[in-house]
Amino acid sequence: MVATYQETSDRPLASILSRTKTVIADDDAAANVLAFDTVYREQRGRVLATVRSVLGASDEIEDVVQLVFIEIHRCLPRFEGRSKLSTWIYRIAVNVALQHLRKKKRHRWLTLGLTGDEDQRQTSGRNLTAQLEDREILEEVYASVDKLSQKKRVVWVLHELQGLDPQQIADILDIPMNTVRSRLLSARRDVMADLTRRRVVPEREAT
Amino acid sequence: MSACSQTQRAIAQAVSLSALDEAHAAHAATCAQCGALLDRYRQLDRVTRRTRRVLETEGELSPNDWVRIREGIDRGIADRRPWLRTALVTAAAAAAIVVAFAIVQGGQGSDVGRASALALDEVSQPTAPQVAIVQPAPAPDLAPAPEILAAAEGGVGLTVASGDVLEAGDAARTIDAFGRHHVTIAADSAVRVIDWRSDKLALEVVSGEVTCDVNRAQGEDVFEVRSGDVTVRVLGTIFTVARDDAGATRVAVSRGRVGVIEGTGAMREIAAGESVEIAATTAQAERDAVVEPRVRRAPRGQRVIQIDVPDQQMDGSAAEVAWTSSLAYQAIVSAIDAGNCEAAMKALDAAVEASRRSPIPAGAVTKLRARCR
Numbered sequence: 001m002v003a004t005y006q007e008t009s010d011r012p013l014a015s016i017l018s019r020t021k022t023v024i025a026d027d028d029a030a031a032n033v034l035a036f037d038t039v040y041r042e043q044r045g046r047v048l049a050t051v052r053s054v055l056g057a058s059d060e061i062e063d064v065v066q067l068v069f070i071e072i073h074r075c076l077p078r079f080e081g082r083s084k085l086s087t088w089i090y091r092i093a094v095n096v097a098l099q100h101l102r103k104k105k106r107h108r109w110l111t112l113g114l115t116g117d118e119d120q121r122q123t124s125g126r127n128l129t130a131q132l133e134d135r136e137i138l139e140e141v142y143a144s145v146d147k148l149s150q151k152k153r154v155v156w157v158l159h160e161l162q163g164l165d166p167q168q169i170a171d172i173l174d175i176p177m178n179t180v181r182s183r184l185l186s187a188r189r190d191v192m193a194d195l196t197r198r199r200v201v202p203e204r205e206a207t
Numbered sequence: 208m209s210a211c212s213q214t215q216r217a218i219a220q221a222v223s224l225s226a227l228d229e230a231h232a233a234h235a236a237t238c239a240q241c242g243a244l245l246d247r248y249r250q251l252d253r254v255t256r257r258t259r260r261v262l263e264t265e266g267e268l269s270p271n272d273w274v275r276i277r278e279g280i281d282r283g284i285a286d287r288r289p290w291l292r293t294a295l296v297t298a299a300a301a302a303a304i305v306v307a308f309a310i311v312q313g314g315q316g317s318d319v320g321r322a323s324a325l326a327l328d329e330v331s332q333p334t335a336p337q338v339a340i341v342q343p344a345p346a347p348d349l350a351p352a353p354e355i356l357a358a359a360e361g362g363v364g365l366t367v368a369s370g371d372v373l374e375a376g377d378a379a380r381t382i383d384a385f386g387r388h389h390v391t392i393a394a395d396s397a398v399r400v401i402d403w404r405s406d407k408l409a410l411e412v413v414s415g416e417v418t419c420d421v422n423r424a425q426g427e428d429v430f431e432v433r434s435g436d437v438t439v440r441v442l443g444t445i446f447t448v449a450r451d452d453a454g455a456t457r458v459a460v461s462r463g464r465v466g467v468i469e470g471t472g473a474m475r476e477i478a479a480g481e482s483v484e485i486a487a488t489t490a491q492a493e494r495d496a497v498v499e500p501r502v503r504r505a506p507r508g509q510r511v512i513q514i515d516v517p518d519q520q521m522d523g524s525a526a527e528v529a530w531t532s533s534l535a536y537q538a539i540v541s542a543i544d545a546g547n548c549e550a551a552m553k554a555l556d557a558a559v560e561a562s563r564r565s566p567i568p569a570g571a572v573t574k575l576r577a578r579c580r
Contacts, residue, residue: 141254188248195254
């Protein structure tokens with residue numbers, strides 16, 4: 001079978017798959033493998049960042065990323081290109097990460113940077129003190145994020161840590177944009193209030 | 208609403224502080240309270256950006272992660288098929304139970320089980336016509352079992368093939384055919400198997416007497432017994448076909464009715480309680496005289512099976528079965544297959560006459576005539 005796909009510029013997946021259209025695949029499964037490999041190469045950073053931002057740093061991030069890609073592999077043949085591939089990937093990553101959170105319901109940061117793999121991934125140019133300060137900030141921030149509801153948490157994470165605008169978040173979560181704004185502002189107030197209370201954010205007295 | 212309220216509201220609702228309206232920013236620069244609020248939000252923004260940077264420096268997925276993902280995918284695919292494993296396990300368990308049950312039944316059935324096993328082990332080659340000597344089974348340890356020979360078409364029990372000759376010894380033997388028909392071969396009698404299929408069972412009386420209890424509930428089955436050039440077509444009944452040393456055939460019907468087709472092709476129906484004796488024709492007598500002993504005795508003890516006889520209920524409507532064109536057609540085909548075209552042509556005319564209510568299709572008649580030529 002010759003894998004042929006409709007090449008449409010506004011359909012990211014079709015664009016990706018179009019690169020493999022000259023490949024003669026033995027069957028649909030082979031074509032799916034080709035498509036999945038391409039998706040992995042181009043989306044792994046996004047998946048990792050999303051999972052990491054939702055979960056925070058933890059020794060289970062790689063496991064969750066694995067689950068995300070397993071889900072992507074399972075659902076990729078059914079992806080019809082109705083939404084952007086990145087939106088679709090975000091949605092899966094967020095859902096899998098939240099599902100993992102619900103299952104675990106436990107705090108993170110216990111092993112950040114302390115296991116072998118994590119140690120090897122530390123940027124070489126940064127000293128230990130800076131790493132510890134960063135870790136402390138992360139712990140404080142996620143201590144506040146943990147107090148948010150999952151709905152607020154996802155919106156806050158996608159906007160503040162992933163840099164997505166409200167419209168993108170609305171597409172990913174399939175909710176109205178006003179709902180996104182509402183949750184985002186509410187989450188921000190809650191986080192700021194908690195961080196201020198714990199003096200992570202200095203509360204300057206009015207002069 | 209005061210300017211402070213509007214500015215604080217704008218700060219709190221700003222998705223991005225950089226997009227804060229200039230008027231509100233100017234007010235915050237001059238208002239201590241609003242300025243403090245804006246400063247806290249900016250502090251929060253700095254903390255958030257730092258958090259983002261920290262997360263971004265955590266590194267990328269390694270090649271090992273890709274390997275783990277592929278393994279996870281393969282494992283995930285396998286894990287998504289638990290129903291298949293369940294089905295296989297269930298099927299294996301069911302098969303084991305069936306086998307165990309069969310073994311237990313075979314062991315408990317005493318001579319039944321032993322005989323069945325014997326039949327399975329010593330079943331003859333179905334392609335070679337042979338003679339089976341139906342011998343009584345060895346005396347069982349407990350109560351003697353009925354002397355029944357179970358036979359099925361290539362299945363469990365005695366394998367009977369076309370051309371086989373079943374000879375009863377010094378006592379009558381009953382063959383349970385396909386769980387529906389019982390064929391009782393009288394002592395010192397022999398029956399040749401013409402067809403032994405679930406949908407057609409044809410026997411030829413070589414010598415002696417055979418009584419058939421036929422349950423044609425299925426309606427489409429064919430059961431016939433030949434004696435010389437006499438064919439007894441069963442319509443659902445119990446009947447006996449006997450042949451004496453001179454070649455004469457006697458047909459007695461105990462229940463239901465049968466159709467008797469003589470060598471001349473004429474067919475007559477015999478109802479319950481009736482009997483008919485047909486002398487051998489000259490041609491048949493000559494054929495019989497030429498034929499050497501038609502029964503060759505096989506080694507004793509071969510293919511002896513004893514089973515319990517299940518109670519059989521005759522189909523209540525069996526006696527009402529008509530001599531249909533289908534049955535006539537099959538009778539004629541049988542005659543043709545036996546190489547007796549003259550009898551077949553006569554039988555054809557007789558069958559057409561006998562089946563006016565359900566005539567044989569003209570096309571079939573034409574084909575038969577062409578075949579006989």
